[in-house]
Amino acid sequence: xxxxxxxxxxxxxxxxxxxxxxxxxxxxxxxxxxxxxxxxxxxxxxxxxxxxxxxxxxxxxxxxxxxxxxxxxxxxxxxxxxxxxxxxxxxxxxxxxxxxxxxxxxxxxxxxxxxxxxxxxxxxxxxxxxxxxxxxxxxxxxxxxxxxxxxxxxxxxxxxxxxxxxxxxxxxxxxxxxxxxxxxxxxxxxxxxxxxxxxxxxxxxxxxxxxxxxxxxxxxxxxxxxxxxxxxxxxxxxxxxxxxxxxxxxxxxxxxxxxxxxxxxxxxxxx
Amino acid sequence: xxxxxxxxxxxxxxxxxxxxxxxxxxxxxxxxxxxxxxxxxxxxxxxxxxxxxxxxxxxxxxxxxxxxxxxxxxxxxxxxxxxxxxxxxxxxxxxxxxxxxxxxxxxxxxxxxxxxxxxxxxxxxxxxxxxxxxxxxxxxxxxxxxxxxxxxxxxxxxxxxxxxxxxxxxxxxxxxxxxxxxxxxxxxxxxxxxxxxxxxxxxxxxxxxxxxxxxxxxxxxxxxxxxxxxxxxxxxxxxxxxxxxxxxxxxxxxxxxxxxxxxxxxxxxxxxxxxxxxxxxxxxxxxxxxxxxx
Amino acid sequence: xxxxxxxxxxxxxxxxxxxxxxxxxxxxxxxxxxxxxxxxxxxxxxxxxxxxxxxxxxxxxxxxxxxxxxxxxxxxxxxxxxxxxxxxxxxxxxxxxxxxxxxxxxxxxxxxxxxxxxxxxxxxxxxxxxxxxxxxxxxxxxxxxxxxxxxxxxxxxxxxxxxxxxxxxxxxxxxxxxxxxxxxxxxxxxxxxxxxxxxxxxxxxxxxxxxxxxxxxxxxxxxxxxxxxxxxxxxxxxxxxxxxxxxxxxxxxxxxxxxxxxxxxxxxxxxxxxxxxxxxxxxxxxxxxxxxxxxxxxxxxxxxxxxxxxxxxxxxxxxxxxxxxxxxxxxxxxxxxxxxxxxxxxxxxxxxxxxxxxxxxxxxxxxxxxxxxxxxxxxxxxxxxxxxx
Numbered sequence: 001x002x003x004x005x006x007x008x009x010x011x012x013x014x015x016x017x018x019x020x021x022x023x024x025x026x027x028x029x030x031x032x033x034x035x036x037x038x039x040x041x042x043x044x045x046x047x048x049x050x051x052x053x054x055x056x057x058x059x060x061x062x063x064x065x066x067x068x069x070x071x072x073x074x075x076x077x078x079x080x081x082x083x084x085x086x087x088x089x090x091x092x093x094x095x096x097x098x099x100x101x102x103x104x105x106x107x108x109x110x111x112x113x114x115x116x117x118x119x120x121x122x123x124x125x126x127x128x129x130x131x132x133x134x135x136x137x138x139x140x141x142x143x144x145x146x147x148x149x150x151x152x153x154x155x156x157x158x159x160x161x162x163x164x165x166x167x168x169x170x171x172x173x174x175x176x177x178x179x180x181x182x183x184x185x186x187x188x189x190x191x192x193x194x195x196x197x198x199x200x201x202x203x204x205x206x207x208x209x210x211x212x213x214x215x216x217x218x219x220x221x222x223x224x225x226x227x228x229x230x231x232x233x234x235x236x237x238x239x240x241x242x243x244x245x246x247x248x249x250x251x252x253x254x255x256x257x258x259x260x261x262x263x264x265x266x267x268x269x270x271x
Numbered sequence: 272x273x274x275x276x277x278x279x280x281x282x283x284x285x286x287x288x289x290x291x292x293x294x295x296x297x298x299x300x301x302x303x304x305x306x307x308x309x310x311x312x313x314x315x316x317x318x319x320x321x322x323x324x325x326x327x328x329x330x331x332x333x334x335x336x337x338x339x340x341x342x343x344x345x346x347x348x349x350x351x352x353x354x355x356x357x358x359x360x361x362x363x364x365x366x367x368x369x370x371x372x373x374x375x376x377x378x379x380x381x382x383x384x385x386x387x388x389x390x391x392x393x394x395x396x397x398x399x400x401x402x403x404x405x406x407x408x409x410x411x412x413x414x415x416x417x418x419x420x421x422x423x424x425x426x427x428x429x430x431x432x433x434x435x436x437x438x439x440x441x442x443x444x445x446x447x448x449x450x451x452x453x454x455x456x457x458x459x460x461x462x463x464x465x466x467x468x469x470x471x472x473x474x475x476x477x478x479x480x481x482x483x484x485x486x487x488x489x490x491x492x493x494x495x496x497x498x499x500x501x502x503x504x505x506x507x508x509x510x511x512x513x514x515x516x517x518x519x520x521x522x523x524x525x526x527x528x529x530x531x532x533x534x535x536x537x538x539x540x541x542x543x544x545x546x547x548x549x550x551x552x553x554x555x556x557x558x559x560x561x562x563x564x565x
Numbered sequence: 566x567x568x569x570x571x572x573x574x575x576x577x578x579x580x581x582x583x584x585x586x587x588x589x590x591x592x593x594x595x596x597x598x599x600x601x602x603x604x605x606x607x608x609x610x611x612x613x614x615x616x617x618x619x620x621x622x623x624x625x626x627x628x629x630x631x632x633x634x635x636x637x638x639x640x641x642x643x644x645x646x647x648x649x650x651x652x653x654x655x656x657x658x659x660x661x662x663x664x665x666x667x668x669x670x671x672x673x674x675x676x677x678x679x680x681x682x683x684x685x686x687x688x689x690x691x692x693x694x695x696x697x698x699x700x701x702x703x704x705x706x707x708x709x710x711x712x713x714x715x716x717x718x719x720x721x722x723x724x725x726x727x728x729x730x731x732x733x734x735x736x737x738x739x740x741x742x743x744x745x746x747x748x749x750x751x752x753x754x755x756x757x758x759x760x761x762x763x764x765x766x767x768x769x770x771x772x773x774x775x776x777x778x779x780x781x782x783x784x785x786x787x788x789x790x791x792x793x794x795x796x797x798x799x800x801x802x803x804x805x806x807x808x809x810x811x812x813x814x815x816x817x818x819x820x821x822x823x824x825x826x827x828x829x830x831x832x833x834x835x836x837x838x839x840x841x842x843x844x845x846x847x848x849x850x851x852x853x854x855x856x857x858x859x860x861x862x863x864x865x866x867x868x869x870x871x872x873x874x875x876x877x878x879x880x881x882x883x884x885x886x887x888x889x890x891x892x893x894x895x896x897x898x899x900x901x902x903x904x905x906x907x908x909x910x911x912x913x914x915x916x917x918x919x920x921x922x923x924x925x926x927x928x929x930x931x932x933x934x935x936x937x938x939x940x941x942x943x944x945x946x947x948x949x950x951x952x953x954x
Binding site for chain 3: 327328330348415431434515516517518520528529533
């Protein structure tokens with residue numbers, strides 16, 4: 001948009017905004033920098049520096065429950081993201097592009113998983129699983145955790161994809177149909193690419209929410225199926241060692257690698 | 272949506288409409304069924320519980336339905352906790368809005384390349400585990416933490432923010448700022464800048480242009496951001512648990528202690544549903560009065 | 566289609582709400598969901614007697630945090646060839662709630678004295694097969710026949726200790742520089758000196774108990790007025806509190822975040838020990854005392870959850886802990902007193918001589934055990950919940 005550059009705030013305003021931007025970034029990153037720095041502390045206490053080393057990174061490898069928790073987290077996150085993204089996208093399409101009976105009601109219901117307090121959802125799922133699933137032999141486990149995550153992720157994905165869809169002009173899809181594309185072709189070659197940023201954003205959100213979830217997971221996980229955040233929550237409440245710092249630094253590094261590599265991929269494809 | 276060549280028979284048109292509706296229904300079905308089974312049904316069970324009574328040992332008795340739990344919602348304790356949570360959530364949302372708007376505006380007015388980079392830089396902290404980021408604040412705000420040390424240098428004696436309401440707000444703002452920045456950014460970025468140009472042509476000052484053109488145009492973003500920030504702040508559990516103290520029990524912790532502490536499931540359920548209902552109503556009203564979604 | 570969905574939903578709802586009531590006998594008020602087990606008084610049909618050392622799968626242990634030496638767990642796993650999964654709780658009530666909600670999968674739990682009685686009454690505990698626990702003979706006779714479980718049907722003592730105040734020597738000597746009283750927390754003046762640097766346990770019976778003792782009442786009172794008075798005291802004390810914490814109260818003290826902490830003796834000593842290095846003795850900076858008004862003495866016990874999936878392994882674990890050497894290792898790790906007479910020979914003499922860990926008879930006179938108060942239990946819990954919110 002050529003006019004935008006011409007409308008950039010000038011002079012003092014520009015400098016103020018830039019300064020503000022810097023402050024916000026410092027605010028974002030200071031705690032993280034602190035985390036990373038203290039992860040190299042070889043002492044036991046988190047605030048007092050006793051030496052520099054990789055002691056706690058090695059400890060990660062030796063901590064079996066922690067590794068199991070990380071594995072569980074990844075499995076649950078991937079499964080719930082994939083399923084929720086597919087179902088959520090379908091739901092968004094249905095609500096945005098079609099009219100059918102019960103649409104209004106469904107629309108309203110879809111907001112409930114977003115506004116419900118975590119605790120409530122946790123409690124109701126726990127009761128549900130114990131009453132309905134346990135009698136048929138499915139215990140609290142990764143399965144129940146995944147089911148729970150999918151439940152709230154569908155709503156989030158649907159909201160994000162709908163936002164994207166709403167901004168799209170249906171004219172493009174109509175044009176495709178005018179050119180004798182079948183419904184499926186129109187979807188695959190026109191709609192899907194157009195909503196892909198929304199689908200990806202929704203999927204990303206679902207992944208993050210799943211990896212971050214503490215309350216719901218802690219209620220519906222059985223002993224031995226702990227996920228990373230639940231494990232960390234337990235550690236934080238019990239007595240902190242730089243182990244948590246080391247774990248978070250590793251996670252940060254992993255996600256940065258992921259994000260930057262996906263950015264590079266996008267650049268290559270010339271999006 | 273007019274199909275090319277309107278059919279002469281209305282019956283055919285209606286059949287086509289019904290077919291479309293059915294396709295829509297099929298698309299919506301998986302999500303609907305899933306939520307029915309794993310959301311609405313569990314919710315219904317809990318609603319049933321809210322009419323029950325807590326036995327002496329903490330179990331839930333379903334015989335003899337009563338409204339006792341709902342009556343207790345008007346107790347001092349509950350009102351106090353609700354107001355406190357409401358106040359902190361509002362405070363958090365307002366601070367987020369004030370901080371995020373200029374920030375989002377700044378990003379939106381950079382070149383395309385810089386914009387993407389800046390956005391990614393906003394998302395990266397978002398990618399570390401939320402718990403871990405909150406815990407970092409526990410270290411920072413402690414009595415022997417960096418903040419305290421800096422405050423000592425500056426001459427303020429014995430500053431300790433941990434376990435206070437301020438700590439909770441800081442933690443909440445930190446956690447939910449991206450939720451405010453992103454919708455705002457999306458809205459600002461999509462704005463029709465020619466309108467702003469026109470305003471300038473008509474001799475509007477910077478501030479006038481903002482108030483009368485930019486702000487109304489970006490209102491959908493503001494609404495989305497406010498909702499995405501307020502709702503989780505109101506029902507927050509993890510942040511107040513880690514950073515809050517004895518003076519500041521918030522709604523999330525209070526409900527949790529009903530389920531896992533006092534073991535009063537009827538009361539916990541009644542409280543949860545009233546909160547949910549209120550938030551649903553509030554969200555709907557806010558949406559309607561505020562305009563279209565982002 | 567719609568009607569089918571509605572029918573399915575209704576059926577499931579019906580099943581969930583009423584499904585389990587049928588198994589209750591008339592001995593207890595009919596309870597429906599969540600989580601039903603046999604009613605009190607009836608014997609849960611165990612899966613037959615267990616042999617000594619017999620195991621039936623991996624153990625799932627639900628315990629307090631930092632209460633068992635990881636090396637002991639490893640030793641058990643090695644000796645019996647099974648795995649152990651641990652889960653943690655920080656209060657009896659939390660553990661009870663989880664059990665009641667039907668979080669199945671726990672085999673062995675470690676409830677405190679009064680909670681054993683409550684759980685047993687609720688039908689959540691399994692009767693012990695004493696044939697599988699020959700090491701019961703190692704127990705000190707004082708710890709058999711305890712009021713909450715007179716015949717030792719459901720529980721075996723694990724560790725015992727006291728609850729008092731951990732403090733920073735910055736404040737001076739208790740009794741000399743400052744009064745050794747609960748007033749350090751509850752008296753507005755005394756607490757005001759250390760405002761924001763005090764913690765209380767997030768435990769209804771313990772904290773209410775401390776308040777009651779300060780007021781001069783019994784911590785097992787059933788007098789509603791006294792209970793409300795204690796709750797009121799706690800509510801007012803909040804102004805000077807940093808937080809309620811049952812988890813990290815010892816760490817907060819040692820980290821310098823607080824100066825006065827309400828907590829369990831062993832936790833404090835374990836933290837002091839952990840903070841000490843070759844050049845630094847944490848015992849010079851931090852200490853523990855039981856206030857003059859008296860406090861809580863408690864016994865934690867091992868108990869097996871009713872219908873535990875691996876009850877034989879659980880029995881084997883109990884027997885393992887009762888072994889003299891293991892009992893001593895336990896105490897040497899968590900700094901709590903052991904009910905195991907045979908273990909005494911192998912306990913660190915410094916621990917045996919520490920009167921904060923093994924109190925004198927004189928101190929004991931002032932202490933009370935928390936008792937199961939039946940209906941009044943709920944009163945304590947609710948009063949505390951309101952006071953702290």
